[in-house]
Amino acid sequence: MGGGQGGQAESASEWEAILAEATKREADIAPGLVLLAVDKNGKSLYHKACGFNSRLPDAPAIKDDDIMWIASCTKLLTSVCALRCVERGQVDLDEDLGQSHLPEFKNPMVVTLDDSEKGYNLRPAKNPITLRRLLTHTSGVAYEWGDSRLRAWRKDVGPIPDDKKGFMQHLYDIPLLFDPGEGWVYGGGIDWAGILVGRLNNTTLGGYMEEHIFKPLGMKDTTFYLSTRPDLEKRLVRAGKRGPDGGMIPFEGMVFRAEAHDESGGGGLWSCATDYIKVLADLIKDEPTLLKRDTVVNMLAKPQLKDGEALKALSKGRGGAVAANAANPSDAGINYGLGGMVQVKTSAFLPGGTLSWGGLPNLKWFIHPELGIAAMYATQVMPSGDAKNLDLSRKYFKEIIRLSGN
Structure with missing residues (x-):
């Protein structure tokens, strides 16, 4: 995978220099980042918390288990729950x-x-x-x-x-x-x-997740109901916001409601990177706990859209410049699986076969079941789709691919 979109760190030292510059207290990319990556054997490929817990001048350093609204990263867990029901014939x-x-x-x-x-x-x-x-x-x-x-x-x-x-x-x-x-x-x-x-299952989505995801994987810091967990509220990351001049300023208030009436399977979870990476790590194992390996490969991460209006709409909305320059929708190199977006063709920053998605405050994750690698880029920056975080996350994902030897 050479050159291209977002630039590529040529060595670990170059990447670390980029990261250090991006997470200085006065930097304008994000208040803080938690970056985790693992292989299918559970070996850590990368584990770093850098920057600060908020944009305030006296904010403490961010920790790897600080709590964030993970927004649409929730979708992967809900998809896993639904596919468990499919596996069981429900x-x-x-x-x-x-x-x-x-x-x-x-x-x-x-x-x-x-x-x-x-x-x-x-x-x-x-x-x-x-x-x-x-x-x-x-x-x-x-x-x-x-x-x-x-x-x-x-x-x-x-x-x-x-x-x-x-x-x-x-x-x-x-x-x-x-x-x-x-x-x-x-x-x-x-x-x-x-x-x-x-x-x-005659329960709630949260109850099902607790029994079939959180407990089996030891995820003790993930909940739909932040207001019921004062221990988590104490560790909450305070979001930053892209200001009118392009700088990073404190985001006033909460990025999402702490008092939930219901459990949003599309975006309601609060969690930490050290919890979420456990889900990603499990899904790339040869024998996952959450789903059968065949379900991961042939449902969760397998392209589902055929050439037609659905693929055209996905390519237009999510493929960016690649899609705009594609003669056919499939030329954009992306598709959608039952668990997120599938990178059908190798891009400048992710290999073909990658399943990825993210969450509104600029969180991003990927898994590659065949290569056996997974990574998470966790932050709290508004609004969604921040260009500086997109660029940095792509450089980070490239670094993980390099570290994995692929």
Whole structure:
């Protein structure tokens, strides 16, 4: 893997110099970073906490077990839970969930804009909602904010009643943006998958995670309910924010609510890097605890999107300049598995076969089941998609690939 996007550290000393410069107290990339990487045998490839717990001038040094809102990093754990249910025959990836476990989708509707007084139209969806479509963001379930069709619909039907606010089944009880399976949009599909896991097992998503992920892996510092864990609140990282001049300033308030009403399988967990890396480390083992090896390789990390509208939408939204220059959607070199984005072709910073995703405050992770390596880049910087953190995380991932000998 040579040259390319984001530059590449040629040696450990060069990377360490880049990292030291990036995490000085006066640096403007992030208040602090926790960087962890392991191989399939549990050997640590990299383990470093650098920088500070907040952007305040007297902030203490960040620690590797400091607590962060991991946001959409939650999605991987929810996907693992759902695939455990598939392994056990509790649900099929392609069954019509509206006719079984999620009756909310018995008669799904698709919203479109029109010239009527309401400004939108609803029509019956042509295809059913399935677990595969929920996990790959091809169900049509979007995040409500930022879409003109859903804004028009919400203006007409009114806000969510106060007694239902904060509950996932009401938050994402919204029209679809397209017929299931015929597009790709990032949204609340995995929150619905979390609801499904709870219903299949007569428990909550959090209860299922506690029993089947947290306890088996020894994850004692991960929760949906931060306000019930004062021991974790004491270790909370205070986020930084990209200021108007491009510098890093303190983020005022909380990046996410501490008082959760419900368990968001799409983004509700609080955790620390030393807990989260345990999940990544398990998934790259020859004999994982959480899932069967075959499930990891052929479901979690296997491309699910065929050439068509879904892959076009993913490539346009997530492929950046690579996708813009691609003659065909598949030329962008990315696809989507049941656990995150799949790097189909080797890029400038990740080898083909990598499964990766991240969380809103610029957290990022990857696993490569075949090479047996996993890494996490953990920070708390707003807003999402910060260019400086993207560049640094790519350099870090390149360094991990180099350290692994691949």
